[in-house]
Amino acid sequence: MARSYGQYCPVARALEFVGERWTLLIVRELLLGPRRFTDLMTGLPGVSANVLAARLRDLEAAELVAKRSLPAPAASTVYELTDHARGLAAVVAAMADWGMTLLGQPATTDEIRGAWIVLALAVTTPAPRGADATYEFRLDDEVLHVRSHGGHLQPRHGPAANPDAVITMGPKTLAAIATGDLDPNSPQANKLVTTQGDSRAARRLLMTFSPIRS
Amino acid sequence: MARSYGQYCPVARALEFVGERWTLLIVRELLLGPRRFTDLMTGLPGVSANVLAARLRDLEAAELVAKRSLPAPAASTVYELTDHARGLAAVVAAMADWGMTLLGQPATTDEIRGAWIVLALAVTTPAPRGADATYEFRLDDEVLHVRSHGGHLQPRHGPAANPDAVITMGPKTLAAIATGDLDPNSPQANKLVTTQGDSRAARRLLMTFSPIRS
DNA sequence: CCGCATCCGTTTCGATACTG
DNA sequence: CAGTATCGAAACGGATGCGG
Numbered sequence: 001m002a003r004s005y006g007q008y009c010p011v012a013r014a015l016e017f018v019g020e021r022w023t024l025l026i027v028r029e030l031l032l033g034p035r036r037f038t039d040l041m042t043g044l045p046g047v048s049a050n051v052l053a054a055r056l057r058d059l060e061a062a063e064l065v066a067k068r069s070l071p072a073p074a075a076s077t078v079y080e081l082t083d084h085a086r087g088l089a090a091v092v093a094a095m096a097d098w099g100m101t102l103l104g105q106p107a108t109t110d111e112i113r114g115a116w117i118v119l120a121l122a123v124t125t126p127a128p129r130g131a132d133a134t135y136e137f138r139l140d141d142e143v144l145h146v147r148s149h150g151g152h153l154q155p156r157h158g159p160a161a162n163p164d165a166v167i168t169m170g171p172k173t174l175a176a177i178a179t180g181d182l183d184p185n186s187p188q189a190n191k192l193v194t195t196q197g198d199s200r201a202a203r204r205l206l207m208t209f210s211p212i213r214s
Numbered sequence: 215m216a217r218s219y220g221q222y223c224p225v226a227r228a229l230e231f232v233g234e235r236w237t238l239l240i241v242r243e244l245l246l247g248p249r250r251f252t253d254l255m256t257g258l259p260g261v262s263a264n265v266l267a268a269r270l271r272d273l274e275a276a277e278l279v280a281k282r283s284l285p286a287p288a289a290s291t292v293y294e295l296t297d298h299a300r301g302l303a304a305v306v307a308a309m310a311d312w313g314m315t316l317l318g319q320p321a322t323t324d325e326i327r328g329a330w331i332v333l334a335l336a337v338t339t340p341a342p343r344g345a346d347a348t349y350e351f352r353l354d355d356e357v358l359h360v361r362s363h364g365g366h367l368q369p370r371h372g373p374a375a376n377p378d379a380v381i382t383m384g385p386k387t388l389a390a391i392a393t394g395d396l397d398p399n400s401p402q403a404n405k406l407v408t409t410q411g412d413s414r415a416a417r418r419l420l421m422t423f424s425p426i427r428s
Numbered sequence: 429c430c431g432c433a434t435c436c437g438t439t440t441c442g443a444t445a446c447t448g
Numbered sequence: 449c450a451g452t453a454t455c456g457a458a459a460c461g462g463a464t465g466c467g468g
Contacts, residue, residue, distance in 0.1 A: 007239075012239060051442070099223075117223070265459090
């Protein structure tokens, strides 16, 4: 298990479980749904297999992650968050909110995944209550969807079963909207973003993703 | 500087700044006000001087911490958070909130500081708007105060200039209230807690610190 | 005393290679 | 696909030393 801080403090205790390198990023990946080992490897470029395996072992021992065997044809195992670990969504959200302010321009060595931006936006953006809807995002070859439900935006891996709107763009374009570098209402954004289905709702969602400018 | 994750993701970026061991606990200490190097050493039992010095150097380089020289008589330097770093209060709050659920009983090797519990409670507890008040806490030899202002509870090191109420107890008693192991209205709590000044308000504050039981 | 810097043994990380 | 084995590099932790 992880090294203790020897402090009777909730913050220190939380860090003993998720404070090690890569751990919170694994949680980030699993917040969008169950994943296989190799899915996590590709979603976490830079991590090495032994570290990932060690973290998953520790998280499983702490009952924050459960290993589940998929039924018949798929013959594979997936990792998923337990209910207790889903409480970490607030921690990841706070990190995403603060981290957005210092994201800046991507370094040449930075990998970009649409899932990371979608997650950050979804967990930090309040959704209108009572107006449930599902949006599918296609960001290069990544497909995800976001469900607006109960005042929250719930992001998920994979396509939506019955999306109200489909939004297609590059992950960098979405990042530019998130950082405020690109106004989703600008003609420039219109060239970079394609919407299908309820385009009006899709536009409204993208506008809520744009930070308030002073 | 800290090692990069090589990911263009707000969460990863935040972790590059505050994800290393001890860093977020240093922020925890500084959220209650400026501190000298040795203050931080005693507030962070277990940290070694070289690691603390290294973290402070990195935080200063990232402009999250500023080193300030105290005027004439005190002839000393203090570290304090910059405005940007104060945005981490939300991260620490989320950690404290989640960590509270797994705090349990203190291990025999655990140090206990009243400041840790007061901070955790203050940042996770909503305060009534429009009813500003100042509470002084005396937890063994530690003295802190909490100001209710604008719907938030602002914790601080040291005594209050003009407290509405003074609350005296052991840090473990406060922790027991925080975890729900002790009902602040119980006769047992009455024996362990002393209040001066506006005792009614003090009781109300302690009740808001108690988690909702199901 | 305060605020570190230096040294050194131990632990952890990261990259690559290898296996059922 | 899902990891384990190995090994050099980096980080951590504890002790000591030292200038202001």
